[in-house]
Amino acid sequence: MIFFAGNNPIWAFAILRRPGTDRRAFPNITNAKVWHVCHFSFLAFLLQLLSVSAVRSQVQVPVGSGIVRLEATQQSKQGDRYVADGDVVVRYLDVRLRADHIEYDSRTYEVFAKGHVIFDYNTQHMEAPQGQYNLRSDQGAFLHVHGTINVARRPNPNILFSTNPISFQADEVDRVAEQTYVFKKTWLTICMPNRPLWKFYSARSTLRVNDKVVLVRANFRLLKVPLIYLPYASVPAGQRVRQSGFLLPEVGNNTVNGFVLGDSYYWAPRDWMDAEIGAQILSKRGWGQSFDLRAVPASNMNLGVTYYGVEDRGLPAGPNGTLIPEGGSQAHLLFTSNFRQGWRGLADLSYLSSLTFRLAFATTFTEATSSEEHSDIFVTNNFRGFSLNIAALNYQDFLNAQPETSIVLRSAPEVRFSTTDRAFGSRWPVYFGFDSAVGAVRRSDTLIDTQQFVERSEVAPHLTLPMRWGSWFGITSTAGFRAIDYNEQLINGVPVARGLVHTDGEFSFELRPPALERIWDRGKAKWKHVIEPRIVYNYVTGIQDFSRIIRFDEDDTITHTSEVESGITQRFFRKTGDGQAEEFLTWRVAAKYYFDPTFGGALATGQRNVFAALDSVTPFAFADEPRHWSPIVSNVKMNYSAQYDIQLETDFDPLPNRLSAYGLIGTVHPFRQSFLSLAQFRLNTDPILQPRQNQIRVTGGWGQMNRKGWNTATSLAYDTIQHSLQYEVVQASYNGSCCGISFEYRRLALGPLRNDNQFRAALLIANIGTFGTLRRQERVF
Structure with missing residues (x-):
């Protein structure tokens, strides 16, 4: 028999004899046994009636592609409407809704919840005092809500990254779709919700999970203080971090440009393309413009464009306070x-309007001290050992800012055809x-200005004969000639439109004696020392008119x-265990003797001479008089471990018997997150050749950007000859789980055109971006 308590079935077991059935069919059942069974079933029924309020009831209702499971301490049914109270849980597919009181309409699939309402769907969690939700349409509304939503994010090295969920609190939340929420009068953050460092307040916002959050009439607050409207x-709010829109504004101040206020618009119309256009107001100078474009329209095609310009009123100079503008522009295009x-x-095209502009408005020491601009366009095809190149090349080197002078070398158009050595x-x-x-x-320079197009053609065939004796000794000989035809030449230092044919004969041989090596064991490692000698002889003859040749390039x-x-090159190798042998020390010493x-x-x-025979051994000019010996060049590279790296280059000139050039670069990571880099570059040559220099650069710190x-x-750069600190920057930042803050002091002292101090600050908002004047590309780390 079955009893019901409310909607709960209560099972009791009894043995009933169908009328007309012979009792002998149950020979083992007596009247006493039947009475005992009925008595037991009746007692069980009374006990379940007494405890029915303490047992959770369940109802399963088919809905669409799933089943609604309703669990509660008490529940009842009135037509199509289910009413449940006491720790009520409704489950449907991935949706779980909990509350103190729930009413469910099986005809409209509407759920009304009240009292400690908790809504969970995958990584979406909300809590509210009341709400309603439609199981069929996945739409609902909740009042006075707080909750969290986890979204899938892709780490981005350009911004501070956090795995914290989006926390929010709103007067009303409408769930309009499975992955879309509309918030009214809300705040959002990814900080800890009990003590958030920053929040976005918004009158209305829309969250598309794993996509983005759209804020309307919002303001950004840091420590409850409104900063930006x-x-x-x-x-x-997802793996796609690129979204079109205005970026956070840039605010700052420095001693030369004054108060700086700027903003940019970021446009990402396609996955393979984005662009940024911005403007700055410089209170003491004028205003600046910037543009950046990146595009990868195909897997084998890339395009990048950058532009920066300033409309400058100028700074007061001279006794009358005359304004001297220093504005200009620079641009770069790269397409492959x-x-x-x-x-x-x-x-690869570069443009710079003037060196004065770069010195005045460059933001880093490296950019401010770069005076060369290269522009190259070419198409090339390598086939069956041949190479065909069609190119247009332009090189400009700015020599002085005031008065501005520069050297321009151009080769456009040009076609080159060559082949590898063939048997x-x-x-x-x-x-x-x-x-x-x-x-x-x-x-075009201060002394020579040729025609716009000077015709030049060149051909240089050669024969190569490699010979070896065994596997340890070899000589490679090469013989050829070169002929270059110009339609313009120098006569008494003046370009004249008169043809010139330059020819020469060339011969060289390279002797490589056998390398000496030794292998030994020390501890758990194997060590190897290799000595590689090399001798090369070069002979060029037939050039009688060198003074009449206009120098366009190295040819x-x-x-x-x-x-x-x-x-002689010495190499040291080390091998531990089954790993690959690694070269941790290389030392090369070389010199030339000129017959x-x-x-x-x-x-x-008595003047600076630069020839192919001279600059092939060292990049520094050293010949201002006849000489037999070149400087002795030494180059040491050591990478003993991942923590230490050092490179030392020296040029010893035997003619004046002095160290003419010296360069040292060393990097060390002594422990954990610390790093230190030291560089010194010194030129101790005759001022006729090039000005003497001695600069020291030091960079050190702890940690990383994110x-x-x-x-x-x-980081700093110090000139020991001028006794001047040309560049100095100090940066400090603290990054938390949801935001960080950075400060910077920067000083540039580049002579009369640039001597300013800059103070910068930036707020790093995790997973969003940076607010302030300290840009990522200008960081020391």
């Missing part, structure tokens, strides 16, 4: 692409190769020479 804002049939193209026959180990070029060139600096270069100290009369005494906790770094 945003009539409309869009914040990333692979085309069909093996063609590859590149366009001349099957019987003899002779290889043939050539280089050829034809195009138009131009040079025009070839002079008569007879020289031998000798050098002809005047280079066929091309060397001019590391949690305290991070600090400092």
Whole structure:
């Protein structure tokens, strides 16, 4: 038999005999046994009636593609409406709704909840005193809500990253779709909700889970203090961190530009393209403009464009306070692409209006001290050992800012065709190769100004004969000639439109004696020392008119020479366990001996000379008089472990018997997050060759840009000859779980054109971006 208490079935067991059934069919059942069974069932029924309020009841109702499960301490049914009280739980698919009191309409699928309402759906969690929800449409509304929503995020090295969920509190929350919420009078943050460091307050906002949050009439508050009013804002809330909209404004101050206020608009129309356009107000100078574009329209194609310019009123100068503008602009375009049939193209274009502009408005020491601009366009195709290149090249080197002078070298258009060394026959180990070029060139400087297009053609074939004796000794000989035809030449230092044919014969051989090596064991590691000697002889003859050749590129600096270069390279290897052998120390020493100290009369005494025979051994000029020996070049590289790295380059000039050039770069990571870098560059040559220099640069710090906790770094550049601190920067930041703050002091002292102090600060908002004047690309770490 079955009893019901409310909607709860209560099962009791009894044995009933169907009328007309012979009792003998149950021979083992007596009247006493039947009476005992009935008595037991009746007692069980009374006990369940007494305890029915303490047992949770369950109801399962089919809905669409799932079943609604309703659990409660007490429940009843009135037609299509279920009423439940006491720790009520409603489950449907991935939705779980809990409350003290719930009413469910099985006809409309509407759920009304009241009292400690808790809504959970996957990573979405809300709590409210009351709310309603439709199980079929996934729509609902909740009042006086607080909760959290976890979203999937992709780490971005450009911003502070946090895995904290989005925490919110709102007067009303409407769930309009499975992944869309509309908040009214709300605040949002990813900080800990009990003590948030920052919040976004908004009259109305829309959250699309794993996409973005749209804020309307919002303001950003730091420590409950309103900082920024945003009539409309869009914040990333998913793996796609790029969203179109206005960025956080830039606010700052420095001693030269004054108060700085700027903002930018970020546009991301496609996954493969984004752009940023911005403007700045400089209270003491004028206003600036900036533009950045990035595009990857195909897997083998990239495009990048940057622009920065300033409309400058100028700073007062002179006794009358005359304003001297220093404005200008700079731009850079980089385009690379692979085309069909093996063609590859590149366009790397740079533009700088003036060196004065760069010195006045560059934000970093490296940028401010860069005076060269390169622009290159070319397409190339390498096929079956041949190489075809079509190019347009332009080089500009700014020599002085006031008065502004520069050197311009241009080669446009130009076609080059060459081949790798090819076997001349099957019987003899002779290889043939050539280089050829034809195009138009131009040079413009303070002394020489050629025509816009000077025709130049060149051909240089050569034969190579490699010979080896065993596996340990070899000589490689190369012989060829070079012919260059110009339609303009120098006569008494003045360009004249008159043809000139420059020819020479070239011969070289390279001798590589057998390398010496030794292997030994020490501890658990194996060590290896290798000594590699090298001797190269070069001979160039036939050049009688070097003074009439206009120097456009390195091919025009070839002079008569007879020289031998000798050098020794020592390598040290270490191998531990089953790992690969690693080269931790390399030391190369080399020098040249010139049999002809005047280079066929091309060397001019008492002035700086730069030839191919001279700058192939060291990049620093050293010849202002005839000489047989070049400086002795030493280059040491050591990388003993991941914590230490050092490189030392020295040039010892035997003629004046002094160390003419010295360069040291060392990096050390002594422990944990600390780092220290030291660099010194010293030129101790005759001022005729180049000005003497001795600069020291130091960079050190603790931590990384997006590391949690305290991070600090400092960098400086000191000129020991001028006794001047040219550059100094100190940065400190603290990053928490949801935000960070950075401070910076920066000083640039670059002579009369630039001497200013800058104070910068930035607020790093996790997963969103940076608010302030300290940009990522200008950080020390």
